[in-house]
Amino acid sequence: xxxxxxxxxxxxxxxxxxxxxxxxxxxxxxxxxxxxxxxxxxxxxxxxxxxxxxxxxxxxxxxxxxxxxxxxxxxxxxxxxxxxxxxxxxxxxxxxxxxxxxxxxxxxxxxxxxxxxxxxxxxxxxxxxxxxxxxxxxxxxxxxxxxxxxxxxxxxxxxxxxxxxxxxxxxxxxxxxxxxxxxxxxxxxxxxxxxxxxxxxxxxxxxxxxxxxxxxxxxxxxxxxxxxxxxxxxxxxxxxxxxxxxxxxxxxxxxxxxxxxxxxxxxxxxxxxxxxxxxxxxxxxxxxxxxxxxxxxxxxxxxxxxxxxxxxxxxxxxxxxxxxxxxxxxxxxxxxxxxxxxxxxxxxxxxxxxxxxxxxxxxxxxxxxxxxxxxxxxxxxxxxxxxxxxxxxxxxxxxxxxxxxxxxxxxxxxxxxxxxxxxxxxxxxxxxxxxxxxxxxxxxxxxxxxxxxxxxxxxxxxxx
Amino acid sequence: xxxxxxxxxxxxxxxxxxxxxxxxxxxxxxxxxxxxxxxxxxxxxxxxxxxxxxxxxxxxxxxxxxxxxxxxxxxxxxxxxxxxxxxxxxxxxxxxxxxxxxxxxxxxxxxxxxxxxxxxxxxxxxxxxxxxxxxxxxxxxxxxxxxxxxxxxxxxxxxxxxxxxxxxxxxxxxxxxxxxxxxxxxxxxxxxxxxxxxxxxxxxxxxxxxxxxxxxxxxxxxxxxxxxxxxxxxxxxxxxxxxxxxxxxxxxxxxxxxxxxxxxxxxxxxxxxxxxxxxxxxxxxxxxxxxxxxxxxxxxxxxxxxxxxxxxxxxxxxxxxxxxxxxxxxxxxxxxxxxxxxxxxxxxxxxxxxxxxxxxxxxxxxxxxxxxxxxxxxxxxxxxxxxxxxxxxxxxxxxxxxxxxxxxxxxxxxxxxxxxxxxxxxxxxxxxxxxxxxxxxxxxxxxxxxxxxxxxxxxxxxxx
Numbered sequence: 001x002x003x004x005x006x007x008x009x010x011x012x013x014x015x016x017x018x019x020x021x022x023x024x025x026x027x028x029x030x031x032x033x034x035x036x037x038x039x040x041x042x043x044x045x046x047x048x049x050x051x052x053x054x055x056x057x058x059x060x061x062x063x064x065x066x067x068x069x070x071x072x073x074x075x076x077x078x079x080x081x082x083x084x085x086x087x088x089x090x091x092x093x094x095x096x097x098x099x100x101x102x103x104x105x106x107x108x109x110x111x112x113x114x115x116x117x118x119x120x121x122x123x124x125x126x127x128x129x130x131x132x133x134x135x136x137x138x139x140x141x142x143x144x145x146x147x148x149x150x151x152x153x154x155x156x157x158x159x160x161x162x163x164x165x166x167x168x169x170x171x172x173x174x175x176x177x178x179x180x181x182x183x184x185x186x187x188x189x190x191x192x193x194x195x196x197x198x199x200x201x202x203x204x205x206x207x208x209x210x211x212x213x214x215x216x217x218x219x220x221x222x223x224x225x226x227x228x229x230x231x232x233x234x235x236x237x238x239x240x241x242x243x244x245x246x247x248x249x250x251x252x253x254x255x256x257x258x259x260x261x262x263x264x265x266x267x268x269x270x271x272x273x274x275x276x277x278x279x280x281x282x283x284x285x286x287x288x289x290x291x292x293x294x295x296x297x298x299x300x301x302x303x304x305x306x307x308x309x310x311x312x313x314x315x316x317x318x319x320x321x322x323x324x325x326x327x328x329x330x331x332x333x334x335x336x337x338x339x340x341x342x343x344x345x346x347x348x349x350x351x352x353x354x355x356x357x358x359x360x361x362x363x364x365x366x367x368x369x370x371x372x373x374x375x376x377x378x379x380x381x382x383x384x385x386x387x388x389x390x391x392x393x394x395x396x397x398x399x400x401x402x403x404x405x406x407x408x409x410x411x412x413x414x415x416x417x418x419x420x421x422x423x424x425x426x427x428x429x430x431x432x433x434x435x436x437x438x439x440x441x442x443x444x445x446x447x448x449x450x451x452x453x454x455x456x457x458x459x460x461x462x463x464x
Numbered sequence: 465x466x467x468x469x470x471x472x473x474x475x476x477x478x479x480x481x482x483x484x485x486x487x488x489x490x491x492x493x494x495x496x497x498x499x500x501x502x503x504x505x506x507x508x509x510x511x512x513x514x515x516x517x518x519x520x521x522x523x524x525x526x527x528x529x530x531x532x533x534x535x536x537x538x539x540x541x542x543x544x545x546x547x548x549x550x551x552x553x554x555x556x557x558x559x560x561x562x563x564x565x566x567x568x569x570x571x572x573x574x575x576x577x578x579x580x581x582x583x584x585x586x587x588x589x590x591x592x593x594x595x596x597x598x599x600x601x602x603x604x605x606x607x608x609x610x611x612x613x614x615x616x617x618x619x620x621x622x623x624x625x626x627x628x629x630x631x632x633x634x635x636x637x638x639x640x641x642x643x644x645x646x647x648x649x650x651x652x653x654x655x656x657x658x659x660x661x662x663x664x665x666x667x668x669x670x671x672x673x674x675x676x677x678x679x680x681x682x683x684x685x686x687x688x689x690x691x692x693x694x695x696x697x698x699x700x701x702x703x704x705x706x707x708x709x710x711x712x713x714x715x716x717x718x719x720x721x722x723x724x725x726x727x728x729x730x731x732x733x734x735x736x737x738x739x740x741x742x743x744x745x746x747x748x749x750x751x752x753x754x755x756x757x758x759x760x761x762x763x764x765x766x767x768x769x770x771x772x773x774x775x776x777x778x779x780x781x782x783x784x785x786x787x788x789x790x791x792x793x794x795x796x797x798x799x800x801x802x803x804x805x806x807x808x809x810x811x812x813x814x815x816x817x818x819x820x821x822x823x824x825x826x827x828x829x830x831x832x833x834x835x836x837x838x839x840x841x842x843x844x845x846x847x848x849x850x851x852x853x854x855x856x857x858x859x860x861x862x863x864x865x866x867x868x869x870x871x872x873x874x875x876x877x878x879x880x881x882x883x884x885x886x887x888x889x890x891x892x893x894x895x896x897x898x899x900x901x902x903x904x905x906x907x908x909x910x911x912x913x914x915x916x917x918x919x920x921x922x923x924x925x926x927x928x
Contacts, residue, residue: 110707110816153656164654166663167631182903188812189844190628191881192617192667193888193899194926195908199630199663203656220713243574249684251715290754348652352574380653417655424657435657439646443915444659450914451907462658 010070011092015050017066018094025053025100036077036087036095042343042391043085043426048075048095055100057173057181057212064210065179067094073459074177076206078148079121081140083344084425086152086205090460096210098147104128105213112218113170113187118147118211125216134218137162137253140421141327147211152423153203157326160246160379161253161285162219164421166202173213174201177452187215200447205423206458208451222285226295227254227319230282231275232307235259235362238278239355241298241305242378246351248301250294254283254323255379259362261336262329262373269332270325280307280378281326283319326375333373333386340371340388345404347411348382348420357414358383364406368399382420408434424462432463474534475556479514481530482558489517489564500541500551500559506807506855507549507890512539512559519564521637521645521676528674529643531558537923538641540670542612543585545604547808548889550616550669554924560674562611568592569677576682577634577651582611582675589680598682601626601717604885605791611675616887617667621790624710624843625717625749626683628885630666637677638665641916651679664911669887670922672915688755691718691747691783694763695739696771699723699826699838702742703819705762705769706842710815712765714758718747719843723826725800726793726837726850733796734789744771744842745790747783790839797837797850804835804852809868811875812846812884821878822847828870832863846884872898888926896927 019026027033033047049072054060067074073093080087089095098119105115109132116125123143125136138149140156148154150172155164162168171185184197201211232238238257245252258266258279267274280302284294299310313319325332333342349357358374365372365385376383385407390396408418408431418424418431433441444463448455483490491497497511513536518524531538537557544551553559562583569579573596580589587607589600602613604620612618614636619628626632635649648661665675696702702721709716722730722743731738744766748758763774777783789796797806813821822838829836829849840847849871854860872882872895882888882895897905908927912919 108814108816110711111814112711113814153654153660155654159654163631166654166660167627176903176907180903180906181901182907183901184904186876186881186899187814187879188846188875188881188884189815190617190619190623190630190812190846190884192883192885193881193892194667194896194904195672195911196617196630196660196663196667197904197907199660200911203658203660208659220711222713247574247576247684249686286754287757289757290750293751293753348654350572350575350577350651351653352572382652382654411652412650415651417650417652417657419656420652420654421656428657432658435650437645437647439640439644440648440658440661442644443640443646443661446914447659447664447911450910 011049011072014066014070014072014094018050018052018063022052027051036097037089038080039085039088040083040342040344041085041427042341043088046088046090048089049092051095051097053097053100057175060096060175060210060212061179061181063094063096064175067456068177068179068454071454071456073456074210075458076151076210078119078145079143081142081144082148082152082425083422084427086423086425086461088426098145101212107132109134111187113215114218115213115215116146117213119145121145122149129218133221135221136216136218138165138168141330146214146216150202150211150214151204151206153421155377155421157254157256157377159377160255161251166199168217169198169202169214170217171215172198172201172211174209174211176209177454177457205425205462207448207462208457222291224288224291225283225285225319226291226312227283228310228312229274229322230280230302230307230310231277232280232305233277235278235358236355237305237307238280239358239378241280241302241307243351244301245298246379248297250297252282252294252298252379253285256281256326257376257378257383258329259374262375265332265336265373266325266329268335269328272325281322329373329375330386333388337371337388341391343387343389343400344384345407346382346384346420346422347407347416347418348380349411349414349416351381353414354378354381357410360410361385361407364403368403370400370403380420381416426460429462429464475513475536478530478534478536478558482514482516482527486516491515500561501553502544503549503552504547504806504808505549505891506805507552510552510554512553513556515559515561517561517564521639524560524639524674524676525643525645527558527560528639528641531920532641532643532918535918535920537920538674539922540615540674542583542609543607545606545608546612546616546889547886548891550887550889550925552890562609565676571596573598575651577679578682579677579679580610581677583609585609586613593682597685599685600680600682602629602632605794610678610680614666614675614678615668615670617885619841619885621718621720621841623841624719625715630663632681633662633666633678634681635679636662636665636675638673638675640673641918641921669889669926671912671926672921686749686755688752689747689749689783690755690759690776692774692776693738693786694744694746694766694771694774695741696744696769697741699742699822700819701769701771702744703822703842705744705766705771707815708765709762710843712761714761716746716758716762716843717749720745720790721840721842721847722793723838726839729796729800729837730789730793732799733792736789745786793837793839794850797852801835801852805855807851807853807864808848809871810846810848810884810886811871811880811882812844813875813878813880815845817878818842818845821874824874825849825871828867832867834864834867844884845880890924893926893928
């Protein structure tokens with residue numbers, strides 16, 4: 001449990017000042033506060049003392065300066081779709097809700113980049129790009145805010161081809177823990193001028209400052225998109241097909257594993273008639289000829305490994321329906337156990353260990369008597385288990401806790417990470433010491449102290 | 465001029481201890497010391513007090529602990545190919561030469577990654593990969609060490625397709641400024657578990673610690689490589705063709721501009737009969753059909769902009785000869801002015817401003833009476849000017865200084881960076897304050913103090 005080095009003082013004065021300054025863009029309403037600590041995991045709700053809705057970087061700086069002066073915690077809030085208790089306020093404080101910072105500041109089509117305020121969501125950005133022939137590919141499923149995606153180092157289905165947020169942020173505007181406004185980089189595609197401040201804030205989970213503006217890379221819409229589904233006799237075969245596809249240099253845009261349980265859930269939820277075996281959902285981007293060539297090569301690899309038939313989704317509507325079903329997979333899980341609490345977790349391992357890791361995890365689920373569809377961004381060695389839990393059954397909850405410990409231990413033993421894309425938040429803090437050596441943890445603590453000496457930025461998250 | 469917070473004490477004891485411990489892997493010979501401060505720019509030679517050649521991470525840790533105890537500066541040294549005075553020792557100290565750390569620790573072909581000691585050069589790595597069907601694409605021209613490439617955030621000709629070191633380092637082993645051994649990440653392709661220590665050390669120029677081991681992404685050798693040269697009537701036309709190529713989503717692997725002066729130099733040096741106009745040297749990687757399709761599309765774009773004919777280098781030997789000529793372009797420059805001192809500098813701008821930036825720079829060279837072939841990784845908006853100077857002519861040197869100031873100012877005014885890939889070293893420290901705002905500089909200083917409180921790591925570089 002984190003404790004600030006000094007007791008929080010002057011909270012009331014800060015709240016009064018914010019109320020006066022922000023009027024109806026400030027709230028201490030209990031429902032509003034609880035909504036802002038909402039989390040999709042089982043972490044208890046720990047609401048902030050107040051929520052404020054700035055409309056500019058300058059306003060964010062004002063808020064942070066007020067809080068810093070009185071050592072009041074600051075919790076940045078995007079769309080509230082994080083999964084590990086990132087937006088809870090264990091020490092109270094002021095939640096900065098970015099939802100009124102939605103300006104598309106600039107679209108530089110010639111440079112394939114754009115500048116947006118942090119409250120813009122990925123779907124809103126793509127809507128703004130609709131007539132430009134460009135798109136922003138990073139797609140974690142949820143319609144997260146881009147500031148939030150920066151802060152959790154988000155990735156998702158397209159990352160195998162287009163990279164994660166780490167590779168796609170050119171620069172940030174950040175309000176520092178002392179309330180200064182900082183630009184972390186230029187619009188140059190690359191730079192060797194100094195420490196990589198941009199990458200330091202990507203994935204920092206709001207613990208070093210508030211991201212207020214994001215400069216992102218964009219991509220030309222592919223001329224052709226070809227995709228489809230391919231059943232496999234086993235998870236092993238599906239993973240082996242993935243490995244071979246990546247190794248062959250086929251620039252697959254999306255390659256998603258659904259295990260048999262996940263396929264059953266998706267069938268029930270989205271009224272699809274997919275074969276209920278492990279399945280890969282794939283997509284290829286390129287020229288007409290190029291995308292088709294990629295798909296054909298994938299089909300050959302799949303057949304070699306006993307998979308198939310590889311069914312193309314020729315029409316865009318079919319493809320959209322498939323990917324919507326994939327994105328709804330989290331919600332689809334509940335059809336397997338109506339009324340259950342969902343707990344989504346993720347690990348990521350070197351791809352050569354993926355089949356082993358998923359297979360052992362399925363066996364562990366069975367042995368633990370737990371229901372958990374598995375869905376994976378397998379091109380990156382990343383997979384999710386969506387546990388469906390009866391929280392009233394303390395024995396089941398205990399079994400789930402044991403399972404989660406073993407899942408992380410398994411991933412780490414394979415030279416992987418305890419989270420590929422969800423982040424640490426509150427729920428995985430204990431695993432930081434399992435994953436990182438003492439020197440790395442000491443370095444992270446030194447960075448935190450250097451940039452947030454008052455320990456006000458999203459306390460109780462990522463590192464203790 | 466940097467000054468350590470405390471005067472260096474105990475240097476003699478440190479040198480004695482190192483001499484005893486490392487025997488003939490320790491040297492205070494003046495020639496050896498001067499070679500280790502060798503730099504390809506006009507920065508004066510500032511040799512270290514001694515050079516030591518460790519053979520393991522543990523030995524590096526021993527050396528750093530000894531130096532840290534006595535606050536003796538530590539200067540990591542790779543292959544000595546950096547360009548901005550990165551390896552000078554303005555405060556003396558101990559140079560750690562990594563050339564005896566050349567183990568290929570592991571090649572994980574299935575995972576498309578490898579682990580190598582920091583002294584391995586990029587050519588040595590590719591030689592070790594020769595029979596694996598894999599390669600490491602980052603190619604800054606010089607046969608730099610991989611530790612050095614990490615530390616300058618190197619990139620080069622292939623970066624437009626494969627990214628820079630930033631995108632291609634999975635993890636590092638680092639000896640911290642206090643002599644602890646730290647691993648910055650796992651072999652997972654992506655992670656959201658904590659601050660991105662890896663990216664903090666990539667581009668840190670040895671000012672935060674010594675990189676001793678590098679985990680790198682590898683790529684399958686492309687099935688087909690197609691490339692060639694294409695002359696253009698103007699730099700503007702060549703740049704416009706580049707912009708259109710990138711915007712069209714053609715995944716060009718290399719797209720290099722040589723201005724007319726650079727082509728003349730290359731012709732003289734490498735006995736090529738290239739048309740002496742601005743030229744693009746391009747290469748496409750893919751399947752047979754895919755690479756050919758890319759090349760054809762590029763040819764159409766070039767023709768639209770008045771360029772051409774686009775001549776394919778069909779045979780690998782021809783292609784190798786062309787790229788060797790490109791890589792020798794720095795040395796080729798001297799054929800234009802035998803006996804001159806070469807000074808290579810680089811800036812990087814958003815691609816839409818590239819033609820303007822190069823054209824203005826050519827005009828500035830002419831107006832300043834300076835000779836400087838221009839060569840650019842134009843797909844990234846990055847270009848080099850290789851000034852050829854008579855250092856005995858103080859007026860010319862003064863004109864060169866003025867030119868360099870204006871080049872950086874021009875790049876920054878276009879929302880670019882003062883260096884795309886060479887780094888800051890000593891020579892560009894003054895530009896850090898031109899490029900970064902006060903908050904960003906303060907953050908960088910805070911990071912430096914947090915991780916190197918004794919200020920022993922490569923002092924006088926990057927930030928003052």
